[in-house]
Amino acid sequence: MDNQGQLLVIGIGPGHRGGMTLDGMEALAASEVVIGYGPYLKQLGSLLQGKELMARGMRQELERCAEAIRLAKEGKVVALVSSGDAGIYGMAGPLWEMLLASGWREGDAPLVRVIPGVSAVSACSALVGAPLTHDFCTISLSDLLTPWDVICMRLEAAARADFVTALYNPRSRRRTQQLVDARLIFLQHRDPQTPVAIIRDGWRADQWVQLTDLVTFDVERVDMNTTLIIGNSRTFVQEGRMVTPRGYADKYGPLQQALEDEG
Amino acid sequence: MDNQGQLLVIGIGPGHRGGMTLDGMEALAASEVVIGYGPYLKQLGSLLQGKELMARGMRQELERCAEAIRLAKEGKVVALVSSGDAGIYGMAGPLWEMLLASGWREGDAPLVRVIPGVSAVSACSALVGAPLTHDFCTISLSDLLTPWDVICMRLEAAARADFVTALYNPRSRRRTQQLVDARLIFLQHRDPQTPVAIIRDGWRADQWVQLTDLVTFDVERVDMNTTLIIGNSRTFVQEGRMVTPRGYADKYGPLQQALEDEG
Numbered sequence: 001m002d003n004q005g006q007l008l009v010i011g012i013g014p015g016h017r018g019g020m021t022l023d024g025m026e027a028l029a030a031s032e033v034v035i036g037y038g039p040y041l042k043q044l045g046s047l048l049q050g051k052e053l054m055a056r057g058m059r060q061e062l063e064r065c066a067e068a069i070r071l072a073k074e075g076k077v078v079a080l081v082s083s084g085d086a087g088i089y090g091m092a093g094p095l096w097e098m099l100l101a102s103g104w105r106e107g108d109a110p111l112v113r114v115i116p117g118v119s120a121v122s123a124c125s126a127l128v129g130a131p132l133t134h135d136f137c138t139i140s141l142s143d144l145l146t147p148w149d150v151i152c153m154r155l156e157a158a159a160r161a162d163f164v165t166a167l168y169n170p171r172s173r174r175r176t177q178q179l180v181d182a183r184l185i186f187l188q189h190r191d192p193q194t195p196v197a198i199i200r201d202g203w204r205a206d207q208w209v210q211l212t213d214l215v216t217f218d219v220e221r222v223d224m225n226t227t228l229i230i231g232n233s234r235t236f237v238q239e240g241r242m243v244t245p246r247g248y249a250d251k252y253g254p255l256q257q258a259l260e261d262e263g
Numbered sequence: 264m265d266n267q268g269q270l271l272v273i274g275i276g277p278g279h280r281g282g283m284t285l286d287g288m289e290a291l292a293a294s295e296v297v298i299g300y301g302p303y304l305k306q307l308g309s310l311l312q313g314k315e316l317m318a319r320g321m322r323q324e325l326e327r328c329a330e331a332i333r334l335a336k337e338g339k340v341v342a343l344v345s346s347g348d349a350g351i352y353g354m355a356g357p358l359w360e361m362l363l364a365s366g367w368r369e370g371d372a373p374l375v376r377v378i379p380g381v382s383a384v385s386a387c388s389a390l391v392g393a394p395l396t397h398d399f400c401t402i403s404l405s406d407l408l409t410p411w412d413v414i415c416m417r418l419e420a421a422a423r424a425d426f427v428t429a430l431y432n433p434r435s436r437r438r439t440q441q442l443v444d445a446r447l448i449f450l451q452h453r454d455p456q457t458p459v460a461i462i463r464d465g466w467r468a469d470q471w472v473q474l475t476d477l478v479t480f481d482v483e484r485v486d487m488n489t490t491l492i493i494g495n496s497r498t499f500v501q502e503g504r505m506v507t508p509r510g511y512a513d514k515y516g517p518l519q520q521a522l523e524d525e526g
Contacts (some may be wrong), residue, residue: 011385018286021276021381025285062511062521068314084380089509093396096506102512106502114389116381118284118348122274125350126377135417136408137400137426140293145510146397147354150425154398156526157424161417182361239369243359247408248325255361257326259332 005045005110006030006070008079011086011117014203015043021122023115031079037067038140043204064117065095069102072110077149085119089168099101121166124199124227128207129195129241136164141171155182159189164235164244165229169217179219179228186214186230195231195242199224211237249259268335268373271291272358274349274380275410277466278453281387286378287393294342298331298362300511303346306467328358335373348382361404366377384429385463386477387490390472392504399427404434404441413443418445423451427498427507430491434482442482442491449477458494458505461485474500 006061008027013019028034038055039097056064082090092114098111102145125132134177137158143151158165171179186194192215198221200208200244210221214230222228249255271290276282277496293299293312301318304311319327335469357378362375388395400421406414421428428449434442439505449457455478464517473484477493498504498507512518 011389013284014379019284019290019379021282022282022288023281026281030266043406062515062518066522067467081485085385085388086394087395088399089383092389092393093506093509094321094511094518096504097508097511098522100501100504100506101512101517101519102522103519104502116277116282116385116389118274118379118381119385120290122348122350122379122382125348126274126379128356130350130355130359130377132350133352135400135402135414137378137398137421139398145514147433151398154424154426157420157426158400161420162413163420233283238363239367241359241363241365243356245360246356248357248360251408252325254364255325255357256364259361259365260331261329 005075006077006109007068007072007095007112008077009086009092009114010081011084011090011115012044012081013118014084014120015201016203017202019118021117024117027115028079029114030077032077033071034079035064036081037083038257044081054217061091061094062098064091064252067097069099069252083120084123085117086114086120087116088119088121088138095202110208116134119226120168120202122225124197124202124229126228127199127202128178128211129243131231131235132164132242133240133245133246136166138166140168141182142169142175143178152181152185156184158259159186161237162232164232165230169224169228170226171222172224175202179222183189185212190214190232194233195235195237196227197242199229200226202227211240211242240259268338269340270331270335270373270375271340272349272355272356272377273306273342273344273354274347275303275344275348275376276381277383277386277443278464279466282466284379284380285343285376287380290376290378291342292380296334296339297344298327299344305343307344324354326505327362328354328361330364331358339505341381345384347358347386348380349377350379351382351384353400369376382389383431383465387460387492388488390462390465391460391474392506394494394498394505394507395427396507396509397427397495399429401429401431404445405429405438406441410420415444416450422449425495427494427495430493432487433491435487439482442485442519446477453477453496457496457500458500459509460492461489461507462492464491474503474505
């Protein structure tokens with residue numbers, strides 16, 4: 001087993017080194033080759049010293065997976081890096097799909113490990129308060145790989161069933177209508193003043209955060225590095241924080257009371 | 264500002280040290296007092312050396328928040344720890360709710376920071392393959408703070424709109440019927456063979472993982488330390504891995520082809 005190749009699929013977190021896990025750091029240190037989307041490799045900076053690097057373009061996910069599999073089968077320790085968590089719209093999916101399609105069986109080389117990371121939705125949530133404290137869903141607005149009517153069905157369901165909703169890939173230069181339509185679907189079921197957080201380049205140097213609402217938010221401020229979080233019917237904004245109540249106050253009475261009891 | 268209290272809400276990840284982030288480690292090291300649910304403090308072990316500890320019971324979330332606020336207002340650096348990500352059914356919610364209810368305003372003491380962590384759903388997903396690679400939702404089956412009809416409405420919506428669905432707090436000793444009902448709701452809309460992953464004590468010493476399906480899974484194997492992940496209509500299991508296709512094969516053809524082109 002000593003010179004068996006390894007394939008380490010690493011979720012590197014939201015965009016700054018402190019958001020990486022110890023497991024992710026260790027796996028990166030152990031790897032000989034690192035494959036990933038160019039800007040993510042750049043983000044890792046000095047952690048990549050002495051390693052063979054393969055930076056690839058944004059839509060080249062399958063090429064990245066194929067390279068990672070090929071090199072790991074040759075016996076190399078290969079890190080395939082993914083922004084946020086590798087399992088949420090990340091590289092773990094296509095990697096497993098391709099490996100299994102190629103006939104890989106448990107026990108075959110390479111050894112595969114998925115190292116989970118802090119997802120974009122968790123990272124963005126922390127920046128604006130606590131919007132995810134109740135049932136939530138994530139929906140990608142990219143119709144590159146998913147029919148738009150499936151996406152609309154999910155938007156409709158999320159809006160109707162009062163899920164807190166995180167929108168991934170909300171808008172790109174060429175794909176601008178989806179977010180406009182998504183807003184309209186939500187407005188059919190939700191109060192126009194439902195809080196919305198817009199987090200662009202969260203945890204990166206250019207971070208831009210805005211708390212707004214469903215009817216007001218400006219789609220032009222949204223790009224492909226943006227996550228939107230739409231609150232549920234009880235989400236509120238106060239002092240620049242967006243909070244979804246878990247329900248303690250319904251059961252135990254006003255929360256400041258617990259604080260006074262404690263004091 | 265030097266002796267201003269600080270309140271650090273830390274998501275400590277799934278249950279082993281390697282799942283913590285560098286930011287989480289640093290915040291813990293900087294804290295004087297650490298407050299959390301007893302078993303989570305135990306998990307942190309030697310990281311807590313020399314710190315004042317306040318272990319609290321499972322349902323004492325509000326007491327933990329109140330203590331954390333009180334001590335931070337006295338000028339202490341207080342860590343409030345939360346399993347997984349602090350924002351997903353975690354301590355960031357009640358903490359912000361209580362602080363805002365008490366009249367806290369931006370700029371007031373204490374300084375508050377939420378440090379996101381690897382969520383249970385990401386951590387569990389990594390253990391079983393890549394089940395979350397498409398739109399997903401999380402639903403807590405605990406009706407302690409949420410009316411059961413609201414939970415049912417969300418289960419119904421998730422099942423109908425073909426979300427991958429992670430169930431949190433699926434079952435406790437006293438609360439056994441909810442998971443039975445949740446399964447019935449899903450069976451009304453989904454194939455009985457829809458893959459289900461059951462992950463109990465994920466990333467902990469007693470970890471137990473089972474891949475099964477909607478109609479077969481044994482509710483008796485599920486306890487309050489378990490996360491269930493129900494696939495969508497396209498999720499498959501092969502070689503002990505549960506994978507939800509992102510849609511690459513629909514667009515680009517069979518994935519083994521990309522591997523052959525690369526070779």
